[in-house]
Amino acid sequence: MYELYYWPEIPGRGELVRIVLEDAGVAYDDVGRRDPEGVADALDGVLAPYAFALPVLRAGEVVVAQSALIARFVGEHHGLAPRGEAARLACATVALTLADLVSEVHDTHHPLSVELTYERQRDAARTRARAFREHRLPKFLAYLERMLTDHWLVANTCSYADLMTFQVIEGLRYAFPHAMAAVRARRVFALHDRVAARPRLAAYLASERRLPFSEAGIFRHYPELDAPARRTRHESSTMRS
Amino acid sequence: MYELYYWPEIPGRGELVRIVLEDAGVAYDDVGRRDPEGVADALDGVLAPYAFALPVLRAGEVVVAQSALIARFVGEHHGLAPRGEAARLACATVALTLADLVSEVHDTHHPLSVELTYERQRDAARTRARAFREHRLPKFLAYLERMLTDHWLVANTCSYADLMTFQVIEGLRYAFPHAMAAVRARRVFALHDRVAARPRLAAYLASERRLPFSEAGIFRHYPELDAPARRTRHESSTMRS
Numbered sequence: 001m002y003e004l005y006y007w008p009e010i011p012g013r014g015e016l017v018r019i020v021l022e023d024a025g026v027a028y029d030d031v032g033r034r035d036p037e038g039v040a041d042a043l044d045g046v047l048a049p050y051a052f053a054l055p056v057l058r059a060g061e062v063v064v065a066q067s068a069l070i071a072r073f074v075g076e077h078h079g080l081a082p083r084g085e086a087a088r089l090a091c092a093t094v095a096l097t098l099a100d101l102v103s104e105v106h107d108t109h110h111p112l113s114v115e116l117t118y119e120r121q122r123d124a125a126r127t128r129a130r131a132f133r134e135h136r137l138p139k140f141l142a143y144l145e146r147m148l149t150d151h152w153l154v155a156n157t158c159s160y161a162d163l164m165t166f167q168v169i170e171g172l173r174y175a176f177p178h179a180m181a182a183v184r185a186r187r188v189f190a191l192h193d194r195v196a197a198r199p200r201l202a203a204y205l206a207s208e209r210r211l212p213f214s215e216a217g218i219f220r221h222y223p224e225l226d227a228p229a230r231r232t233r234h235e236s237s238t239m240r241s
Numbered sequence: 242m243y244e245l246y247y248w249p250e251i252p253g254r255g256e257l258v259r260i261v262l263e264d265a266g267v268a269y270d271d272v273g274r275r276d277p278e279g280v281a282d283a284l285d286g287v288l289a290p291y292a293f294a295l296p297v298l299r300a301g302e303v304v305v306a307q308s309a310l311i312a313r314f315v316g317e318h319h320g321l322a323p324r325g326e327a328a329r330l331a332c333a334t335v336a337l338t339l340a341d342l343v344s345e346v347h348d349t350h351h352p353l354s355v356e357l358t359y360e361r362q363r364d365a366a367r368t369r370a371r372a373f374r375e376h377r378l379p380k381f382l383a384y385l386e387r388m389l390t391d392h393w394l395v396a397n398t399c400s401y402a403d404l405m406t407f408q409v410i411e412g413l414r415y416a417f418p419h420a421m422a423a424v425r426a427r428r429v430f431a432l433h434d435r436v437a438a439r440p441r442l443a444a445y446l447a448s449e450r451r452l453p454f455s456e457a458g459i460f461r462h463y464p465e466l467d468a469p470a471r472r473t474r475h476e477s478s479t480m481r482s
Contacts, residue, residue, distance in 0.1 A: 050331070052338050052384040064330040066337040073330060089305040089314060090291070096307040096337075097293050103344065111352045112365060113372030124353060124365050131354035143293040 001029060002074075005039050005047060006055040008032035010217035011171075011210075013102060014055040016067040017074065019167055020160045022204040024078035033209070067102070068095035068164070075160030082155035090154045094147050094161040098168055101140045105175060106218045108132050108225055118215075118222070129225035133179040137172070141185035148187050151194065158198070166195035171219030179227040242268060243315075246280050246288060247296040249273035251458035252412075252451075254343065255296040257308040258315065260408055261401045263445040265319035274450070308343070309336040309405070316401030323396035331395045335388050335402040339409055342381045346416060347459045349373050349466055359456075359463070370466035374420040378413070382426035389428050392435065399439070407436035412460030420468040 002021065006014025014032075021028045031038040039054065047056055050063045057063075057070045064070050072092050075081040082091055111128040112121040144165060147153050153161045169192040173180045195201060204210060213219050243262065247255025255273075262269045273280040280295065288297055291304045298304075298311045305311050313333050316322040323332055352369040353362040385406060388394050394402045410433040414421045436442060445451060454460050 049387050050334075052381070061327045062330055063327070065334045069330070069333055069337055086302045086304070089303055089310070092310055093291075093306045096310055100344070103341070107348065107352075111348075112368045113376070115372055115376055121368075124368075127353045127362075127365075131356055135354070135356055140293070146290050 001027060001059070003029045003031055003058040004055060005031050005042055005051075005058070007039060008036050009211075011167075011213060012218050013067040013099075015167055015211070016099075016102070016164050017055050017057060017070045018209075019163045019201060019204070020071045020074045020078075020080060022209075023158075023163055023198060023201045024074060024080055025200050026074070026078055030209075066099070068092070068099040071095055071160040071164055075163075080163065081159050082157055087155045090147075091159050091161050094144070094153055095164055097140070097143065098161065098164045101136075101168060102171075102218060104132060104136055105171065108175075109220050109222060118220075122224070125222075125225060130227075133176060133227050137176070137179060138183055141183060141188055144188045145185055148191060152191070158195070162191060162195055163201070166192050166201075171213060174213040175219040175221050176226045177221070182227065242270060242300070244270045244272055244299040245296060246272050246283055246292075246299070248280060249277050250452075250455075252408075252454060253459050254308040254340075256408055256452070257340075257343070257405050258296050258298060258311045259450075260404045260442060260445070261312045261315045261319075261321060263450075264399075264404055264439060264442045265315060265321055266441050267315070267319055271450075307340070309333070309340040312336055312401040312405055316404075321404065322400050323398055328396045331388075332400050332402050335385070335394055336405055338381070338384065339402065339405045342377075342409060343412075343459060345373060345377055346412065349416075350461050350463060359461070363465070366463075366466055371468075374417060374468050378417070378420060379424055382424060382429055385429045385432075386426055389432060393432070399436070403432060403436055404442070407433050407442075412454060415454040416460040416462050417467045418462070423468065 004014065004017060004021065006012065006017075018030070031042065043051055046058075047063070050056070051065060053065065055067055055070060056065045057073070062073075064073055072081065072095055076088070082088060108129040109118050109125050110116070110121065111124045118125065144153070149156055152158050153165065165188065169188065196205065213221070215221065245255065245258060245262065247253065247258075259271070272283065284292055288304070291297070292306060294306065296308055296311060297306045298314070303314075305314055313322065313336055317329070323329060349370040350359050350366050351357070351362065352365045359366065385394070390397055393399050394406065406429065410429065437446065454462070456462065
């Protein structure tokens with residue numbers, strides 16, 4: 001039995017693990033959702049020696065942290081990973097690059113310090129968010145496009161990296177709707193839709209277990225950090241005529 | 242035969258891999274050091290489909306990026322990793338947390354954008370560096386102290402995570418000499434010294450292959466980003482008397 005430890009209020013990095021558990025169809029104890037005090041108690045108790053940050057997954061004597069590593073652990077044990085060392089390492093590389101992308105998204109609203117509120121670092125956040133939208137976001141999406149085979153990342157089987165990509169695209173569209181509407185990543189967006197249609201994941205997404213994004217999480221929507229739309233609907237239709 | 246691709250001018254994240262290869266005593270082609278054009282050529286050629294960022298390691302059909310993942314790959318193949326799934330995952334968790342620490346060090350001098358010079362984001366860097374010194378650095382070092390067994394991290398064998406810790410402590414002492422002199426992490430510093438004394442690593446460190454830190458790299462020494470010394474030598478001796 002897996003025990004997942006993550007803050008109960010936000011999807012955050014915990015969701016990168018949860019969607020792999022859900023798509024795999026394995027039972028897990030979502031400790032924070034079951035018991036709001038459970039995570040804080042564990043951090044002072046059973047997890048105290050090991051934990052630097054959440055999420056943490058426990059499975060018997062295994063205690064593993066870092067969202068991309070947990071996703072890989074679950075994926076490789078439950079048929080959501082490619083076979084063969086080369087493909088497994090390529091998949092792990094993509095997952096870690098996705099985790100870096102998530103950290104960079106976090107830093108768009110907290111570029112100076114996690115100890116300060118967003119409002120106290122808003123000017124710096126504007127600069128960081130602009131650099132993210134203009135340079136980093138297109139670079140990350142172009143990389144994912146290159147790592148796509150016909151249908152899935154790295155190899156011809158749906159993996160934890162594909163599931164993570166779905167969640168990252170969801171978060172990016174929540175946080176940066178204008179920038180995401182302007183960026184080109186046709187095949188990655190098709191991958192997102194392919195993942196969303198997987199039966200077990202679709203059932204999870206429609207359930208009460210699925211948490212919404214909010215301005216308490218990692219993917220936050222602050223209009224001042226998003227780009228204005230490049231084209232209005234009118235300009236777009238003019239261009240087509 | 243391994244091929245390591247990294248920028249030839251700086252130790253950077255490439256050094257986190259290089260020290261594992263050196264301590265393991267395995268032959269590798271350090272492409273950038275052998276041929277200054279080699280890395281740029283590879284990024285436009287053989288690595289173009291796979292690479293998001295360097296370092297990248299090639300070994301036959303394996304192409305793996307992300308410093309902590311490459312270090313794990315080399316370590317697990319060459320006796321520099323614990324045995325058993327639980328210890329291997331714990332070791333991988335520590336390595337990824339070290340990679341996060343390195344990214345946070347990078348962002349102390351580039352909190353707003355990698356597209357801007359340090360001088361254009363110095364004020365933001367002061368704020369970010371202070372938060373790093375006061376909150377993040379002690380938190381990371383306390384975590385490493387907790388993950389130490391008698392001699393090594395996680396298990397009673399020297400691993401790639403121990404080697405990475407050595408390099409990170411070296412970098413932190415270069416970048417933040419005052420802050421590092423004031424922070425308490427006695428057992429981690431003893432680990433650093435234990436790693437430095439390993440024969441193959443000591444020979445490498447004394448060789449011309451070892452690159453110095455500089456203000457072009459990830460660990461940079463800008464006095465304004467380091468803390469003032471908490472105690473002068475005089476005050477310290479006064480306290481002892």
